[in-house]
Amino acid sequence: MYTFLLYITGRRQKTLDLIETLKGFLTERFKDQYSLEIVDVLEDPRRAEEDMILATPTLVKSAPPPIRKIIGDFRNSQDLFALLNSRDHA
Amino acid sequence: MEEAKQAEFWLNERSTMDHGEKPRVQDHEEFFRLIVEHSADAIIVVDRGGLVRFLNPAAEQLFGRPAGQMVGKSFGFPMAFGIPLELNILRPGQESRVAEMRVAEIAQLNETLYMANLRDITELVRLREELRTMALLDDLTGLNNRRGFSTLGQQQVKLADRAQRGMFLLFSDLDNLKLINDTFGHHEGDQALIETADIHRETFRQSDIIARVGGDEFAVLAIESHKGSGEILAARLQERLRTHNAQRNRRYKLSISVGLDYYDPTCPRSIDELLDRADRSMYEQKQKKRNTTITD
Numbered sequence: 001m002y003t004f005l006l007y008i009t010g011r012r013q014k015t016l017d018l019i020e021t022l023k024g025f026l027t028e029r030f031k032d033q034y035s036l037e038i039v040d041v042l043e044d045p046r047r048a049e050e051d052m053i054l055a056t057p058t059l060v061k062s063a064p065p066p067i068r069k070i071i072g073d074f075r076n077s078q079d080l081f082a083l084l085n086s087r088d089h090a
Numbered sequence: 091m092e093e094a095k096q097a098e099f100w101l102n103e104r105s106t107m108d109h110g111e112k113p114r115v116q117d118h119e120e121f122f123r124l125i126v127e128h129s130a131d132a133i134i135v136v137d138r139g140g141l142v143r144f145l146n147p148a149a150e151q152l153f154g155r156p157a158g159q160m161v162g163k164s165f166g167f168p169m170a171f172g173i174p175l176e177l178n179i180l181r182p183g184q185e186s187r188v189a190e191m192r193v194a195e196i197a198q199l200n201e202t203l204y205m206a207n208l209r210d211i212t213e214l215v216r217l218r219e220e221l222r223t224m225a226l227l228d229d230l231t232g233l234n235n236r237r238g239f240s241t242l243g244q245q246q247v248k249l250a251d252r253a254q255r256g257m258f259l260l261f262s263d264l265d266n267l268k269l270i271n272d273t274f275g276h277h278e279g280d281q282a283l284i285e286t287a288d289i290h291r292e293t294f295r296q297s298d299i300i301a302r303v304g305g306d307e308f309a310v311l312a313i314e315s316h317k318g319s320g321e322i323l324a325a326r327l328q329e330r331l332r333t334h335n336a337q338r339n340r341r342y343k344l345s346i347s348v349g350l351d352y353y354d355p356t357c358p359r360s361i362d363e364l365l366d367r368a369d370r371s372m373y374e375q376k377q378k379k380r381n382t383t384i385t386d
Contacts, residue, residue, distance in 0.1 A: 009178040009186060013245055041180060048180055054153060055177040055189075058166050069140050069166035072191065073175050083167055 002026075002034040003063040007048055009041050009056045018057060022074050029081055132189065132208040134160075135196070140167040143203060152189060152210055154181030168193045168206040176215075177208070188215045228302040230280060231287035239301035243311050243361035246299065250313075250355050257353045258320045259361075260310040261368035262290070262327065263376060265345040267306040274341065282344060285334065289344075293330045294323075309365060320350040347376040 006022060008015050019038065026034050041048040041056060051060070054071075061068045061084055074080050126133060132149035136142055142160045150157055170193045179187045189208040196203045226238030234242060250257055264286045271279035283306065290300050290308055299311040312323055327348060335343040349372025351364050359367075 009180075041178075041186075045180075049182060052164060053180060054160075054165055055179050057177075060166075069164055070169050071140075071166035071177065072169040072193075073173065074169070079169065083169065 001063065002030050002061065004034060004036045005039055005051075005060045005062060006036060007039045007041055007051075007053045007056045007058045007060070011040065015057070018074065022059070025074065025080060130209075132210070134165060134168075134206045134208070136165050136168065136204050136206065138167075138202060138204075140164050149208065152179055152181075152187060152208060154184050165206075168204055170206075176211070179208070187212045231284055231302050233287050233290070233308070234299060234301035236301065236303040239299060239303055239309055239311070239365075240361055242299045243364075246311055246313060247353065247358070247361055250353060251358060254355045255314060256317055256355060258312045258315045258323055259351045259353065259364045259368045260312060260320075260323055260327070261303075261349040261351075261365065261372045262286075262308045262310070263347045263372055264306040264308075265347055265376070265379075270342065286344060286346065289327070289330050289334055289346075293327045303365065307369075309368070311361075317352055317354075320352060324348045324350060345379075347372050347379060349373065349375055 004026065006019065008019070023036065026036060039047055041053070048056075053060075057072070057074070059070045059074060068084055070080070070083055126146050129146055129148055132152040133144075133146045134142060134149050135144040142163055142165045145153075145157055145160055150160075153160065168191060170191050174190045174192050177189050177191050179189050181187065188211050190211050192207045194205045194207070196205055226234055226241060228235040228238075246257065264282060267279055267282065270282050283302070286308065287300075287302060290310060294300055294310050294312060297313055299313070301309050303309045310323075312319075315323065327346065331344060331346055349368045349370065351368040351371060353359065353364055
């Protein structure tokens with residue numbers, strides 16, 4: 001089971017579109033074998049600080065190990081998939 | 091890196107002119123270090139693991155954290171190749187900033203590093219939002235204007251399609267605006283429009299999209315309304331209007347004609363088509379009514 005966290009700032013249209021794109025990508029790649037938690041830093045700033053999140057949007061794959069953290073644009077699904085599966089990224 | 095090429099050219103030229111010798115490697119390093127340190131843009135260099143290897147003073151300022159707190163820590167892998175990307179920068183105990191990030195790959199000896207260049211565009215974004223708001227809002231009533239209604243409405247149509255839920259578009263027209271203007275003056279006509287806008291605001295939910303789409307025309311996209319609720323919405327508006335008209339010392343009563351159209355996600359239509367259909371429905375009601383509401 002893959003566990004993802006997406007840190008966002010507010011829920012403007014652009015962010016909602018990003019969430020939809022990401023959900024589409026995750027469903028396509030991981031079917032129902034994943035969970036995605038959305039953390040809005042406006043609602044939960046302490047969580048972002050505790051998790052050392054420096055900017056949004058940031059996607060964290062917390063399981064299975066290794067933990068991978070990606071900042072930025074998730075539209076290129078091929079690059080995103082390669083990054084999530086690369087062993088380099090912490 | 092364009093700046094680097096320029097710097098090398100400058101060093102070569104200057105060195106040759108001054109001493110007739112090639113500049114030393116350490117001169118280059120010192121020169122490039124100064125460029126990076128004085129750059130107004132934040133520069134963060136990360137390795138393939140997303141760990142911070144280097145940041146310049148502008149980055150310390152942008153992130154509101156000293157280098158000691160960031161070097162060796164996880165920034166994350168910056169994914170924005172070839173395109174500038176807007177990020178919200180989170181700063182401990184301070185307002186967040188907006189930065190545009192560009193990423194370049196740097197082959198350094200036997201490893202590849204990634205340079206994220208971040209430009210603070212907070213003020214630019216604020217101005218952009220201000221302009222967007224000005225362009226989408228009606229000056230007189232503070233409601234969305236037609237463009238704002240179309241922009242927000244199209245987004246709602248997409249969401250309604252995705253969720254397979256219906257919604258109502260209610261089109262209303264303030265009756266006899268010309269008569270109010272002619273009888274009491276344009277200031278009173280403006281006041282009637284402001285009151286009509288307020289009646290709409292008080293009747294519908296904050297999540298509904300309310301707009302003044304023409305001189306005396308208003309539109310409401312009632313989100314998440316089921317097929318049987320159209321008449322209820324129209325009746326609620328008329329009821330609110332009656333309450334408003336019942337206030338003392340009114341020189342005239344406001345009257346509104348209403349038309350409805352239902353958005354059925356199984357039969358997709360554009361927001362403009364919905365507006366046209368609701369407008370026609372309103373016009374039919376107006377023709378039937380033909381009442382006079384001005385009372386002196």
